[in-house]
Amino acid sequence: MGEEEHVLLIRDFFSDQRRFQYIKTLSGGASGYCVCFREVFTEGLSRRFVVKCPNDDEDDVVAGIRNEIQSLHALQHAEHIVDVLTISDNPLEPDRQGQGGLHIPFIILEYVENGTLELFIQRIGGAILPNRFLWRLFLCMVRACVAMAYPPAQGRKEETVASAQPSALVHWDMHNRNFMFGAILGNYQEHLLVPILKLIDFDISAMKTSEEVVNVEVKEKFDDELELDRYRTIGQSSVATCINLLDVGQASHLNEINGKGVSPPTSKSFANLSRQ
Incomplete structure (x- = not known):
């Protein structure tokens, strides 16, 4: 059919x-x-x-x-x-x-009503956006990764759980067409001015646990250059979360959205967001 x-x-x-x-x-x-x-x-x-x-x-x-x-x-x-x-x-x-x-x-x-991140980037046409707006988008992406690592129960926020082992779920298709803008949420401080950004399309998502799934070339380009390993705590660690966060970093590369107006965040900026 x-x-x-x-x-x-x-x-x-x-x-x-x-x-x-x-x-x-x-x-x-x-x-x-x-x-x-x-x-x-x-x-x-x-x-x-x-x-x-x-x-x-x-x-x-x-x-x-x-x-x-x-x-x-x-x-x-x-x-x-x-x-x-x-x-x-x-x-x-x-x-x-x-x-x-x-x-x-x-x-x-x-129905996620306000279109994809890719369409948004095309519409702004290289316009310079405020850093606070970009950080809101990035925070939405990171919260999606937190949810995949620690699926929240009903009524619970997307947050890490110190006593739990992170999930091994990898999205594997995280790009700007798979992030969509929802509504402005007046009852959420984070989304008073910036619509919520949601991750879609999980058809090739999978559970991964082996270190062999890490893309070494990309890791060296991003993680090693920004010295992110120093900010990861020892103990609760998930290769899947590292992969998802790395994909977020590539999908949300701030130079892509803001032309040459903003440099990529430094390793210190990523410190709290890169911890397991």
């Missing part, structure tokens, strides 16, 4: 209920596609959500979506990871007799 047939199938499942309105179809990365809907509640309120499914019937594509479903459910309480939603009387689910429903893996996600 091709992508167009998948989209039509998803739309057909929601067409029988007036509370759902089709909005548009979005790119869902290499292995998926996303269909965006609006759900209207009886109180007059509404929300947008996205249904993500495989864009092909090939085994590796389907496996990628299943992998993303597993990772996102483990991270579903993390503020800086795209959120998993539930729908009452979900038409994609089979009935109580096990009949009907969508026969391919799917996940329902929040």
Whole structure:
């Protein structure tokens, strides 16, 4: 089944209920596609959500979506990871007799409304941005890494846990198209002026524990040059976290966003953020 047939199938499942309105179809990365809907509640309120499914019937594509479903459910309480939603009387689910429903893996996600970091960089066209704005973006990325290392429980903040061993989850696809801006959050001091930045697309995420997965060439270029090893505490250490943070460093390279206006942070600036 091709992508167009998948989209039509998803739309057909929601067409029988007036509370759902089709909005548009979005790119869902290499292995998926996303269909965006609006759900209207009886109180007059509404929300947008996205249904993500495989864009092909090939085994590796389907496996990628299943992998993303597993990772996102483990991270579903993390503020800086795209959120998993539930729908009452979900038409994609089979009935109580096990009949009907969508026969391919799917996940329902929040609609992240303000576009990708890559699109933002293109739109500003090399304009010089305040350092405080750039640090807010960088902090969002680091918080996503903290969430992957220590998946928060419901109602808990994304923070390290001294008594716990960090997770070995690596995103493996962390670039500016996979960070998206959400809403301005008036009840969060960090996001009063800068929209929250969320990490998406976990289809190739994986658990890694071996030192052999570290990209030695990139480590020498960044970690060794900035002397980051001196700031890592001995004890609770995770190769996966090091990989994720290194990918953040490359994705959020401040010279890329600010032209030549800002130099990359020094090792002292990274001190607290690079600790395990």
